[in-house]
Amino acid sequence: MPFVLMRPSSRPLVDAARAGQGSPARADGAAAELRADYERWGRWWCGLGAFVGTSVGVFLGGAAMDMIVALAPDPVGLMLGVVLGVAGLGLVVVCGVVLFRLWRTGRALVRGAAWWLRLPYRAAGRTRRASGWLEARTVNFEPPVFARIATSALALLGGVMGVSMAFAPTGIWDMPALATAFVAAGLLSLACGCGQLGGVVRLVSGIGERDPLWARLRGDG
Template identity: 40%
Template sequence: MSYAWTSPASAPYLPGPASTDPAETDRAVAVLRADAERWSRWGLGVGAFAAALVGLFVTVGMVGAIVEVGRAGMLDLVVVLVALALALAGLTVLLLLARSGRRLTRAAAAWVRAPYVAGRRSPDAAGWVRARTVNLEPRVLARLTTASLALLVGVAGVALTARDLVQGTTALTGAAAAIGVLGLACGCGQAAGVLRVVAALARRTRSRPACAAAASLRRCPSASPPPSTASSAPPSTRCVAASSGTAPSRPAPSPATASGRWARARASRSRRPPSSASPASTSAAGRWWGAPAR
């Protein structure tokens, strides 16, 4: 039975965010993180690193000793071949884990950022603090520990190589260089996967309402509006008007309505009794309505 580098549950979420709904993105992130942070992946990676470490050290060290001595026995060739096979197996597993882990962590980071890019969530300062507590989770802490140890091995190998280059090379100079490259590569790769997820989770915060701009100003109406001309507009129009600080414009009256009002005004004026006031004591409003000025 072959090992599943990615679980079938995370396959639908690997292409990238297909929805910006906070509930859906949280579900996708949980599935992808559970797949990337499996204990089986961590244990397999530790075993592959140890196999590659021993295989490279023995292979390169034996080759350097054979070159320094100038002859090789049958046992030396067998040891080199076995160590080379062990190193190749460990490196192959490490490459497959790095490739699948990079896909999972990148997809998880994209799903985390999706609601923020769409405006469904807004980042705050507390999100950065809460995200750092992820490093204390057992699965994440174990990976950070092994990444730190791998970096220490890499630094030690580079230091030994630099010392031999200054004081004189030996049969183990090449082995130290190979160990240094392997340790630095594995440590940086494992730490990068953890930091990629933590950096995305640093933007985690509460959900924002659908009417984002109006909700931030507390001007988007949530209850049923009063019966008026402005309330007849759709909710999205009212929200946009509230966020921009302008009220929705009233519709212009139809020609039939305007002519009806004019006819009623003329009829009422014709029925009024003529005023006894003189034109000099009558203002403009009085002359229009037939009432004397005060």
Template identity: 35%
Template sequence: MAFRLIRDDSRRYLDPTPEATGGRAEAQRAVEVLGADYLRWSRVGLGLLGFVGAVIGASGFGLIADAIAGGHPAVITAFAATMGTALLAVLAASLWLLIRLATSGSRLVRALAAWLAGPYRSGQLASSWAGWLHTRLLLFRPGVFVRIAAASCAALFGAYATYAFLSTFAAPSPALLAPGLLMYGCWAATAFTVSVVLFAGSIRLVNGRAQADRVWRSVRDGAIR
């Protein structure tokens, strides 16, 4: 079966109206379908593949610079140029995959949060003290927990890449400056973007579920007054 970023049975729930999300039975069905789609392990695996591919592909900048700098036999220069081009192609494909995952994931989690919150906003379901616990337990659901852990790891890698980017300015050879800046800059931008996307999705999901939390709603309503 071909992989689909958004399953066919999820599409009918992607753009819900406030009236549609208010129904308890329909909302429960939508949450089941969208939740199973968004929290698929195949999405996590493809995201990891795209991230690793971007990190490895960014090293193509160094090979291209080495080929342009010259000073090597023609065979070595041709090999470096070919490998560098191939790695940059991997980088482009990996970034494309990450962008597709981010955009489709954003659509899924927005709709999922709306369906989670809908019955509580319409009054079909009442928030409770038990909702406080259920909302926090959502953070430990495997699919959500792995995304939060991955976002934290990506942020740490982004911090390392930023340090390496700044350290490159002290490179003894000008020939190492440009490819180093490009590679580490690409690493940092990719890592921080992935981290923000993953954290944002998890926060949006928990925020939708938090409508069941009487404590959260009391604090929110008190702040609005």
């Protein structure tokens, strides 16, 4: 089966969640299917590769611009800079589109999963149990979820490091395009970290519907 960002079987479940129409009787199966789609290792690896590709493209573009300025009188250096710039732009466009589509489909999947997870408790009065408190916390240690937490934390750390280059000593700005590329890569990293971590938080929030303590704190229990 070819790799897809969202399985065809998930689309009707996502649409039902968006419309707020679904049967509590099929909620468990629907939530499990959407979670399985969202938590696929293929999506994680695809996102990791697209992030690396976009970052490399940004740095290639920055290095190419500085090279063109520095070697403008040399036709060979100028041609090399143009080639690197085109390659960098291609990587940014292709990998950036993949990252955006991963974010869009991931957001749809996790929102749908959270809605189906809540449905039996809010629409059918399913009893919340004390084990729900534990489930809402142990889900963070399931390998697909933990991998996303780890990479989002690393992305946020890398983002802070990249953006901090904007406040670095003036020496690094001797190559302004490359320095700007560091900042741009940092902003990209922050966006990816926030997007990935946001998906995990939304998923945990949906599973937390099983927790009677959380329901009482919200005033639902």
